[in-house]
Amino acid sequence: MELIDVHGHLVDEMFEEDLENVIANSDENLSFYLTAGVDLASSEKSVSLAEKHKKLYATVGVHPEDVFDLACDEVDKDKLHKLLKLCESKKVVAVGEIGLDYHYLQDKTAEEIEKIKHAQKLAFESQLDMANMLKLPVVIHSRDAMGDTIEILKRNKLERESLLHCYSGSVESAKILMELGFSFSFGGVATFKNAKNVQEVIKFLPLNKIMLETDCPYMTPEPYRGKRNEPKNVVYVADAIARIKGVSIEEVARVTTENAKRMFRL
Numbered sequence: 010m011e012l013i014d015v016h017g018h019l020v021d022e023m024f025e026e027d028l029e030n031v032i033a034n035s036d037e038n039l040s041f042y043l044t045a046g047v048d049l050a051s052s053e054k055s056v057s058l059a060e061k062h063k064k065l066y067a068t069v070g071v072h073p074e075d076v077f078d079l080a081c082d083e084v085d086k087d088k089l090h091k092l093l094k095l096c097e098s099k100k101v102v103a104v105g106e107i108g109l110d111y112h113y114l115q116d117k118t119a120e121e122i123e124k125i126k127h128a129q130k131l132a133f134e135s136q137l138d139m140a141n142m143l144k145l146p147v148v149i150h151s152r153d154a155m156g157d158t159i160e161i162l163k164r165n166k167l168e169r170e171s172l173l174h175c176y177s178g179s180v181e182s183a184k185i186l187m188e189l190g191f192s193f194s195f196g197g198v199a200t201f202k203n204a205k206n207v208q209e210v211i212k213f214l215p216l217n218k219i220m221l222e223t224d225c226p227y228m229t230p231e232p233y234r235g236k237r238n239e240p241k242n243v244v245y246v247a248d249a250i251a252r253i254k255g256v257s258i259e260e261v262a263r264v265t266t267e268n269a270k271r272m273f274r275l
Protein backbone atom coordinates (compact mmCIF):
# COMPACT_ATOMS: atom_id res chain seq x y z
CA MET A 10 0.00 0.00 0.00
CA GLU A 11 1.48 3.35 -1.09
CA LEU A 12 0.95 6.35 1.22
CA ILE A 13 1.99 9.99 1.03
CA ASP A 14 1.93 12.47 3.93
CA VAL A 15 1.47 15.82 2.16
CA HIS A 16 1.95 18.03 5.22
CA GLY A 17 4.11 17.87 8.34
CA HIS A 18 6.77 19.85 10.18
CA LEU A 19 9.89 17.73 10.49
CA VAL A 20 12.09 20.70 11.38
CA ASP A 21 9.96 21.37 14.46
CA GLU A 22 12.00 21.32 17.68
CA MET A 23 9.92 18.36 18.93
CA PHE A 24 11.86 16.20 16.43
CA GLU A 25 15.32 17.54 17.27
CA GLU A 26 16.42 14.67 19.48
CA ASP A 27 15.52 11.70 17.29
CA LEU A 28 14.99 13.13 13.81
CA GLU A 29 17.06 10.41 12.09
CA ASN A 30 14.80 7.79 13.65
CA VAL A 31 11.64 9.56 12.56
CA ILE A 32 13.04 9.88 9.02
CA ALA A 33 13.96 6.17 8.95
CA ASN A 34 10.40 5.24 10.05
CA SER A 35 8.91 7.56 7.44
CA ASP A 36 11.16 6.15 4.68
CA GLU A 37 10.11 2.64 5.64
CA ASN A 38 6.35 3.32 5.67
CA LEU A 39 5.72 6.00 3.04
CA SER A 40 6.28 6.62 -0.68
CA PHE A 41 6.89 10.33 -0.10
CA TYR A 42 6.38 12.88 2.66
CA LEU A 43 6.45 16.66 2.72
CA THR A 44 7.77 19.06 5.31
CA ALA A 45 6.37 22.60 5.44
CA GLY A 46 8.08 25.84 6.39
CA VAL A 47 6.21 28.35 8.54
CA ASP A 48 8.73 31.20 8.40
CA LEU A 49 12.04 31.94 6.67
CA ALA A 50 14.22 29.95 9.06
CA SER A 51 12.06 26.81 9.05
CA SER A 52 11.71 27.06 5.26
CA GLU A 53 15.50 27.10 4.89
CA LYS A 54 15.83 24.12 7.25
CA SER A 55 13.07 22.24 5.42
CA VAL A 56 14.82 22.63 2.07
CA SER A 57 18.20 21.48 3.34
CA LEU A 58 16.65 18.49 5.12
CA ALA A 59 14.73 17.52 1.97
CA GLU A 60 17.92 17.75 -0.08
CA LYS A 61 19.44 15.06 2.15
CA HIS A 62 16.55 12.59 2.01
CA LYS A 63 15.24 11.06 -1.17
CA LYS A 64 11.57 10.61 -0.20
CA LEU A 65 11.28 13.95 1.58
CA TYR A 66 10.13 17.10 -0.25
CA ALA A 67 9.68 20.64 1.03
CA THR A 68 7.17 23.47 0.80
CA VAL A 69 8.37 26.96 1.71
CA GLY A 70 6.36 29.87 3.01
CA VAL A 71 5.45 32.19 5.85
CA HIS A 72 2.49 31.05 7.98
CA PRO A 73 -0.15 33.66 8.94
CA GLU A 74 0.86 33.41 12.60
CA ASP A 75 4.47 34.26 11.67
CA VAL A 76 3.44 36.93 9.27
CA PHE A 77 5.51 39.77 10.74
CA ASP A 78 8.48 37.81 9.45
CA LEU A 79 7.40 38.93 5.98
CA ALA A 80 4.95 41.81 6.10
CA CYS A 81 3.86 44.68 8.33
CA ASP A 82 2.62 47.80 6.54
CA GLU A 83 4.23 46.50 3.39
CA VAL A 84 5.94 43.32 2.22
CA ASP A 85 9.63 43.03 3.09
CA LYS A 86 11.00 42.61 -0.45
CA ASP A 87 14.35 41.33 0.75
CA LYS A 88 12.75 38.51 2.74
CA LEU A 89 10.37 37.66 -0.09
CA HIS A 90 13.37 37.43 -2.38
CA LYS A 91 15.10 35.01 0.01
CA LEU A 92 12.00 32.84 -0.02
CA LEU A 93 11.96 32.95 -3.80
CA LYS A 94 15.62 31.90 -3.99
CA LEU A 95 14.85 28.87 -1.82
CA CYS A 96 12.33 27.69 -4.43
CA GLU A 97 15.19 27.12 -6.89
CA SER A 98 15.82 23.81 -5.15
CA LYS A 99 14.44 20.79 -7.03
CA LYS A 100 13.09 19.54 -3.70
CA VAL A 101 10.67 22.46 -3.29
CA VAL A 102 7.28 21.34 -4.64
CA ALA A 103 4.94 24.08 -3.39
CA VAL A 104 4.63 27.45 -1.66
CA GLY A 105 3.20 26.92 1.84
CA GLU A 106 1.99 26.92 4.35
CA ILE A 107 0.48 30.34 3.79
CA GLY A 108 -2.95 31.81 4.39
CA LEU A 109 -5.08 33.47 7.06
CA ASP A 110 -5.61 32.63 10.75
CA TYR A 111 -7.96 34.74 12.87
CA HIS A 112 -8.19 32.22 15.70
CA TYR A 113 -6.25 34.11 18.35
CA LEU A 114 -7.65 37.56 17.68
CA GLN A 115 -10.42 37.56 20.34
CA ASP A 116 -8.29 39.19 23.04
CA LYS A 117 -6.91 41.92 20.75
CA THR A 118 -8.09 45.52 20.37
CA ALA A 119 -9.92 46.59 17.20
CA GLU A 120 -6.83 48.47 16.11
CA GLU A 121 -4.56 45.46 16.64
CA ILE A 122 -6.98 43.19 14.79
CA GLU A 123 -7.00 45.50 11.81
CA LYS A 124 -3.20 45.63 11.75
CA ILE A 125 -2.79 41.84 12.01
CA LYS A 126 -5.41 41.11 9.34
CA HIS A 127 -3.80 43.63 7.02
CA ALA A 128 -0.35 42.06 7.47
CA GLN A 129 -1.72 38.54 6.97
CA LYS A 130 -3.48 39.50 3.75
CA LEU A 131 -0.38 41.25 2.39
CA ALA A 132 1.83 38.25 3.13
CA PHE A 133 -0.75 35.83 1.73
CA GLU A 134 -1.27 37.69 -1.55
CA SER A 135 2.42 38.35 -2.14
CA GLN A 136 3.14 34.63 -1.69
CA LEU A 137 0.27 33.68 -4.02
CA ASP A 138 1.91 35.94 -6.62
CA MET A 139 5.24 34.26 -5.97
CA ALA A 140 3.71 30.80 -6.50
CA ASN A 141 2.18 31.90 -9.80
CA MET A 142 5.46 33.39 -10.94
CA LEU A 143 7.23 30.11 -10.17
CA LYS A 144 4.31 28.02 -11.48
CA LEU A 145 4.14 26.15 -8.17
CA PRO A 146 1.04 24.95 -6.34
CA VAL A 147 0.11 26.48 -2.98
CA VAL A 148 -0.58 24.85 0.39
CA ILE A 149 -3.08 26.97 2.30
CA HIS A 150 -3.80 27.25 6.01
CA SER A 151 -7.15 28.88 6.79
CA ARG A 152 -8.60 28.99 10.31
CA ASP A 153 -11.63 31.04 11.34
CA ALA A 154 -11.03 33.09 8.19
CA MET A 155 -12.80 31.21 5.38
CA GLY A 156 -14.72 34.24 4.04
CA ASP A 157 -11.59 36.33 3.52
CA THR A 158 -9.62 33.29 2.27
CA ILE A 159 -12.17 32.61 -0.47
CA GLU A 160 -12.41 36.30 -1.36
CA ILE A 161 -8.62 36.50 -1.83
CA LEU A 162 -8.49 33.25 -3.82
CA LYS A 163 -11.22 34.49 -6.14
CA ARG A 164 -9.21 37.65 -6.83
CA ASN A 165 -5.88 35.81 -7.23
CA LYS A 166 -6.42 32.97 -9.67
CA LEU A 167 -3.76 30.28 -9.29
CA GLU A 168 -1.83 28.76 -12.19
CA ARG A 169 -1.65 25.33 -10.57
CA GLU A 170 -4.12 23.03 -8.85
CA SER A 171 -3.59 23.73 -5.13
CA LEU A 172 -4.34 22.45 -1.64
CA LEU A 173 -6.31 23.51 1.43
CA HIS A 174 -4.51 21.72 4.24
CA CYS A 175 -6.20 20.50 7.45
CA TYR A 176 -9.50 21.65 5.97
CA SER A 177 -12.05 22.60 8.64
CA GLY A 178 -14.52 24.67 6.57
CA SER A 179 -18.07 23.85 5.53
CA VAL A 180 -19.36 21.78 2.62
CA GLU A 181 -20.58 25.03 1.02
CA SER A 182 -17.08 26.56 1.12
CA ALA A 183 -15.59 23.29 -0.14
CA LYS A 184 -17.86 23.49 -3.20
CA ILE A 185 -16.63 27.02 -4.00
CA LEU A 186 -12.98 26.06 -3.45
CA MET A 187 -13.31 22.96 -5.60
CA GLU A 188 -14.59 25.15 -8.45
CA LEU A 189 -11.49 27.32 -7.98
CA GLY A 190 -9.29 24.25 -8.51
CA PHE A 191 -8.55 23.18 -4.95
CA SER A 192 -8.10 19.81 -3.31
CA PHE A 193 -8.23 19.19 0.43
CA SER A 194 -6.02 17.32 2.88
CA PHE A 195 -7.14 15.88 6.19
CA GLY A 196 -5.21 14.77 9.24
CA GLY A 197 -5.81 13.40 12.73
CA VAL A 198 -9.10 15.27 13.15
CA ALA A 199 -10.69 12.84 10.67
CA THR A 200 -10.13 10.07 13.25
CA PHE A 201 -11.89 11.92 16.10
CA LYS A 202 -15.41 10.65 16.81
CA ASN A 203 -16.80 14.13 17.57
CA ALA A 204 -15.46 15.80 14.39
CA LYS A 205 -18.85 15.70 12.65
CA ASN A 206 -18.17 18.70 10.41
CA VAL A 207 -14.95 17.25 8.97
CA GLN A 208 -16.63 13.87 8.45
CA GLU A 209 -19.48 15.53 6.57
CA VAL A 210 -17.00 17.29 4.26
CA ILE A 211 -15.07 14.05 3.64
CA LYS A 212 -18.34 12.29 2.78
CA PHE A 213 -19.21 15.05 0.33
CA LEU A 214 -15.85 15.34 -1.49
CA PRO A 215 -14.92 13.01 -4.34
CA LEU A 216 -11.90 10.88 -3.39
CA ASN A 217 -9.87 12.43 -6.23
CA LYS A 218 -9.96 15.76 -4.33
CA ILE A 219 -8.66 14.30 -1.05
CA MET A 220 -5.11 13.88 0.28
CA LEU A 221 -3.66 12.61 3.55
CA GLU A 222 -1.56 14.58 6.01
CA THR A 223 -0.33 14.41 9.58
CA ASP A 224 0.60 18.06 10.34
CA CYS A 225 3.10 16.34 12.66
CA PRO A 226 4.25 16.81 15.39
CA TYR A 227 0.71 18.08 16.10
CA MET A 228 -2.81 16.76 15.39
CA THR A 229 -2.04 13.15 16.32
CA PRO A 230 -4.71 10.69 15.12
CA GLU A 231 -6.47 8.10 17.25
CA PRO A 232 -5.29 5.76 18.77
CA TYR A 233 -2.24 7.91 19.64
CA ARG A 234 -4.05 11.18 20.34
CA GLY A 235 -2.06 13.23 22.88
CA LYS A 236 1.33 11.80 21.85
CA ARG A 237 3.78 13.33 19.37
CA ASN A 238 2.68 12.74 15.80
CA GLU A 239 4.90 11.56 12.92
CA PRO A 240 4.49 10.95 9.16
CA LYS A 241 3.97 7.18 9.36
CA ASN A 242 0.71 7.79 11.34
CA VAL A 243 -0.93 8.93 8.11
CA VAL A 244 -2.16 5.33 7.78
CA TYR A 245 -4.70 5.98 10.59
CA VAL A 246 -6.07 8.94 8.64
CA ALA A 247 -6.40 6.71 5.54
CA ASP A 248 -8.29 4.17 7.65
CA ALA A 249 -10.69 6.81 9.03
CA ILE A 250 -11.40 8.22 5.56
CA ALA A 251 -12.02 4.69 4.24
CA ARG A 252 -14.60 4.10 6.96
CA ILE A 253 -16.29 7.49 6.46
CA LYS A 254 -16.56 6.94 2.69
CA GLY A 255 -17.34 3.22 2.87
CA VAL A 256 -14.44 2.15 0.63
CA SER A 257 -11.34 0.04 1.33
CA ILE A 258 -8.20 1.54 2.85
CA GLU A 259 -6.31 0.29 -0.23
CA GLU A 260 -8.58 2.40 -2.43
CA VAL A 261 -8.03 5.49 -0.25
CA ALA A 262 -4.26 4.92 -0.32
CA ARG A 263 -4.18 4.41 -4.08
CA VAL A 264 -6.28 7.45 -5.03
CA THR A 265 -4.82 9.90 -2.47
CA THR A 266 -1.30 8.87 -3.53
CA GLU A 267 -2.19 9.48 -7.18
CA ASN A 268 -3.65 12.88 -6.23
CA ALA A 269 -0.51 13.94 -4.35
CA LYS A 270 1.81 12.75 -7.13
CA ARG A 271 -0.22 14.71 -9.66
CA MET A 272 -0.36 17.95 -7.66
CA PHE A 273 3.25 18.02 -6.47
CA ARG A 274 4.71 16.22 -9.54
CA LEU A 275 6.46 13.65 -7.34
Ligand SMILES: [Zn+2]
Binds near residue numbers: 045
Ligand atom coordinates in the same frame (compact mmCIF):
# COMPACT_ATOMS: atom_id res chain seq x y z
ZN1 LIG B 1 1.08 22.79 9.31
